[in-house]
Amino acid sequence: MAKKIVDDLKIFNSLVDDLLKEEKEKGISTRIEADKLFDQLDISLSENAIEDEDFTTILRSLILNTPKTSGKLFFNQLYGGRESKSVLGDLLAVILNNSMATYKIAGPMVVVEKEIINKVCELISYPKSSGGTFPTGGSMSNFMALIIARDKKDNEIKNKGNCSNLICYSSVNSHYSIGKNASFAGIGRDNVRYISANEKGEIISSELENAIINDIENGNTPFFVNATVGTTVMGAIDPIDEISKICKKHNIWFHIDGSYSGTVIFSKKYKHLIKGVENSDSFCFNAHKTLGTPLSTSIFVLRDEKYLHNSFNNEADYLYQTDNSNFNLGQTSFECGRRNNALKFWTLWKSVGTNGIAEMVEHNYYLANVAREYIRNNDNYKLYSFDDSLSICFNYKNLDPEEICIKLYHANKLMVGFGMHKTDKFIRLVSINRENTKEDILNFFKILEEFTNQND
Numbered sequence: 001m002a003k004k005i006v007d008d009l010k011i012f013n014s015l016v017d018d019l020l021k022e023e024k025e026k027g028i029s030t031r032i033e034a035d036k037l038f039d040q041l042d043i044s045l046s047e048n049a050i051e052d053e054d055f056t057t058i059l060r061s062l063i064l065n066t067p068k069t070s071g072k073l074f075f076n077q078l079y080g081g082r083e084s085k086s087v088l089g090d091l092l093a094v095i096l097n098n099s100m101a102t103y104k105i106a107g108p109m110v111v112v113e114k115e116i117i118n119k120v121c122e123l124i125s126y127p128k129s130s131g132g133t134f135p136t137g138g139s140m141s142n143f144m145a146l147i148i149a150r151d152k153k154d155n156e157i158k159n160k161g162n163c164s165n166l167i168c169y170s171s172v173n174s175h176y177s178i179g180k181n182a183s184f185a186g187i188g189r190d191n192v193r194y195i196s197a198n199e200k201g202e203i204i205s206s207e208l209e210n211a212i213i214n215d216i217e218n219g220n221t222p223f224f225v226n227a228t229v230g231t232t233v234m235g236a237i238d239p240i241d242e243i244s245k246i247c248k249k250h251n252i253w254f255h256i257d258g259s260y261s262g263t264v265i266f267s268k269k270y271k272h273l274i275k276g277v278e279n280s281d282s283f284c285f286n287a288h289k290t291l292g293t294p295l296s297t298s299i300f301v302l303r304d305e306k307y308l309h310n311s312f313n314n315e316a317d318y319l320y321q322t323d324n325s326n327f328n329l330g331q332t333s334f335e336c337g338r339r340n341n342a343l344k345f346w347t348l349w350k351s352v353g354t355n356g357i358a359e360m361v362e363h364n365y366y367l368a369n370v371a372r373e374y375i376r377n378n379d380n381y382k383l384y385s386f387d388d389s390l391s392i393c394f395n396y397k398n399l400d401p402e403e404i405c406i407k408l409y410h411a412n413k414l415m416v417g418f419g420m421h422k423t424d425k426f427i428r429l430v431s432i433n434r435e436n437t438k439e440d441i442l443n444f445f446k447i448l449e450e451f452t453n454q455n456d
């Protein structure tokens, strides 16, 4: 078996060499029509084994034809690029294959995770009672926050299953997981109040408070407010200080979904964008979005860890046989067997230090500023998003943004998406691949202009 893995790792290395070479040359993959995939790639599974050589050829073709999210022409998603020290950590986590459920099976990996949680809590000035976990992503972090808030409001709900009259609040611009989570938690999608946002995409806090008061007057029980630091489309940041005061006044759990831009906590220069985070009850961010760690690296922290334990602990004699809940992380997790998503963030943080992570965050903002400046200095463009957003939303020559994005994709020129705010539709350029330079951003506009001018 040891020989087998060594041989397979040789295959791995040779495939990675080819992938990196092509990624550098092409920037993105050549698109295959979905209905032609089975004709062009050997994907079908069959009865008999194949030789390693054939297997490697097939695998190479599959990999080279898969969209390259770390290429220089990929601006489509709220993630991009790869941090090599983090990739190294993740590959080691795969080889080790520990579940984070107990100290007995994860050993020092438990403390690797706890160290990250502790340092994040320190960075946002949470008290000693704080703690957290590594959920599978931002949606799951938001879900865990919702469940914890629900149980804090009424601890009998988890036994009786009746959450009538509980109401949660979030901006119209917040992530779709808020509504989905409300349905999973038994709260119900209809019991999410979507509060209006201003021109910049930030929630209007006076409308939030009016909605809360209205619900109280009608006999409902407000229990959860979600604020977003980096809304999915506009990259807007809700007014944290104002919302925290409202939540405190009405005794409501205040969660901050920082999945997109929450990593500002690392930067002295940009931390002001999340001013007041220390007054929240819970907070999360995705290192896989702005820090180039592999999917998924999501960190969820809360001001008082006992609530995490209260909602997620389940006694199990067959699992928890040694040590205590401080070290048996399954007792504060959603899953039973939980992947080690901490190591890849630890290897990155350990290697570059907190200052190195701050530089990464600041570089993202530098790239966003380059793009904004280019747009502002060119009359053919119109800018929709604001300063301090990592999403540069714009239109070019009044052309239909949806059509341009789809044509660019079909022509294998660029991968970039479109979005909407209120009635405006626009192209959304996401500047979070830290490996990009000013030239890469300018090249994006050059390709866009040449392509649209040729296709006019």
Ligand SMILES: Cc1ncc(COP(=O)(O)O)c(C=O)c1O
Residues within 6 Å of the ligand: 078, 136, 137, 138, 139, 140, 174, 175, 177, 228, 230, 231, 232, 257, 258, 259, 260, 286, 296, 298
């Ligand atoms: C603001 C926000 N919250 C939550 C999420 C969901 O994160 P995940 O994809 O890790 O579930 C996203 C994803 O884009 C997001 O933009």
